[in-house]
Amino acid sequence: MLIHRPDRLRAVRAHPRLLLVSDVDSTFIAQEVIELVAAYAGTADQVAEVTEAAMRGDLDFAESLRARVATLAGVPVAVLREIPAQVTLTPGAVEVLDWARANGHVVGLVSGGFHEVVDPLAEAHGIRHVRANRFEVADGRLTGRVDGAIVDRPGKARAVRAYAAAEHLPLAACVAVGDGANDLDMMAVAGLGVAFAAKPLVAAAADVALPGPRLDDLIALLDGTPADLHAASPAAY
Numbered sequence: 001m002l003i004h005r006p007d008r009l010r011a012v013r014a015h016p017r018l019l020l021v022s023d024v025d026s027t028f029i030a031q032e033v034i035e036l037v038a039a040y041a042g043t044a045d046q047v048a049e050v051t052e053a054a055m056r057g058d059l060d061f062a063e064s065l066r067a068r069v070a071t072l073a074g075v076p077v078a079v080l081r082e083i084p085a086q087v088t089l090t091p092g093a094v095e096v097l098d099w100a101r102a103n104g105h106v107v108g109l110v111s112g113g114f115h116e117v118v119d120p121l122a123e124a125h126g127i128r129h130v131r132a133n134r135f136e137v138a139d140g141r142l143t144g145r146v147d148g149a150i151v152d153r154p155g156k157a158r159a160v161r162a163y164a165a166a167e168h169l170p171l172a173a174c175v176a177v178g179d180g181a182n183d184l185d186m187m188a189v190a191g192l193g194v195a196f197a198a199k200p201l202v203a204a205a206a207d208v209a210l211p212g213p214r215l216d217d218l219i220a221l222l223d224g225t226p227a228d229l230h231a232a233s234p235a236a237y
Contacts, residue, residue, distance in 0.1 A: 001217065005192075005207035012192040013222060015173040017104050020096070020218070021160050021186065023178035024111035024118055024132070026055075027196050028215070030088045033113040034068055037142075040079045043071035055180030057201050061112060062150045069135070073144025077137050080116045087121065092216030097125055099219050106167050110159040112151055112182050129166070131159040157185035175222065177215075178202065194218065 003009060012018065025032045038047035047068045054064035100107050108129030111118050118132045136147040149155065156178075164174050176183065176190035179198040184205055187193025195203040197212030210217045 001211065001221070002203070002209040003207075004204075004209070008192050008207045009221070011172060012175060013224065015169075015191075017106075017169065017173065018100075018222065019106045019108065019160075019164055019167055019169050019174045020100060021108045021110055021129075021163060021174060021176045021190065022215075023156075023180070023183050024109050024121075025113045027177060027179050027183075028090060028093055028109060029121070030090050031086065033083060033087070033117045034065075034072075036083050036086050037072055037075060037079065038068070041072045041075050047071060054182070056199050057181030061182045062152045065112065065133070065150055065152075066146065069142075069146055070144045072135075072142045075142045077135075077140050077142060080114075080135070083117050084120050087117065090213070090215045092214035092218075094125075095216035096218055097127075099216070099223075101126075106163075106169075108159070108163045110151065110156045110186065112156075112180075129159075129163045131155070131162075153182050153185040156183060157189045160186045160189055175218075177218065194221070 022028045032051055035044055035048050038044040050064050050068050053059045054061050097107055107127055109118060109122055109127055111132040113132055115132045115134050118130055122130045131151055133151050134147040136143045136145040160174055160176055164171055171189055172191040174190040175192045175194060176186040177194045177196050178187060179196050179202060181201060187206055193207045195206035195209040203209040208221060
């Protein structure tokens with residue numbers, strides 16, 4: 001664990017009620033949903049390569065998403081009902097949800113992935129704040145286009161602001177967790193930006209970088225005391 005901004009961590013710990021907003025793909029869940037869909041289209045390798053470049057920040061996210069979704073044209077929409085069964089939560093995600101509920105905190109999800117998969121996941125775990133993209137569908141098949149505005153870097157930051165307003169919480173009481181370049185804006189607007197098993201660009205920009213693989217490292221981070229920060233070195237904890 002690397003703590004780049006202990007001042008921001010101290011400030012977040014001082015709030016009795018927090019809003020935790022997590023990216024979904026490769027953060028809250030272990031997979032990249034679009035790659036699971038791409039397996040049905042025979043374009044998994046191509047999509048994975050573009051995903052990796054986008055998460056490193058080498059490609060504009062919205063453009064990269066359009067390019068990836070274009071490879072899915074013709075996939076039967078019924079395939080989307082099969083994807084949730086292939087999704088596994090990141091180790092420690094359930095523990096984070098249980099801890100948040102027990103302590104009066106709120107968890108939200110914001111994803112560059114897709115409502116068709118994220119919504120059932122959120123419903124199953126009692127998460128009511130959710131934003132994601134939608135596949136365009138015609139005649140029972142994916143068209144290869146995104147339906148509506150893309151949830152990109154600014155879109156994720158807007159989601160954090162909206163969730164905070166809905167919960168009557170200041171942004172200073174928000175914790176944003178993500179792994180890719182698309183998460184940088186929401187991490188910047190939140191009181192604490194946490195990189196989880198992240199790309200180097202994101203880990204360097206975050207207030208705190210958790211190496212993974214367990215998401216419940218967040219609990220120790222947020223439940224800690226001022227004394228443990230003083231005991232730690234300025235960067236490593």
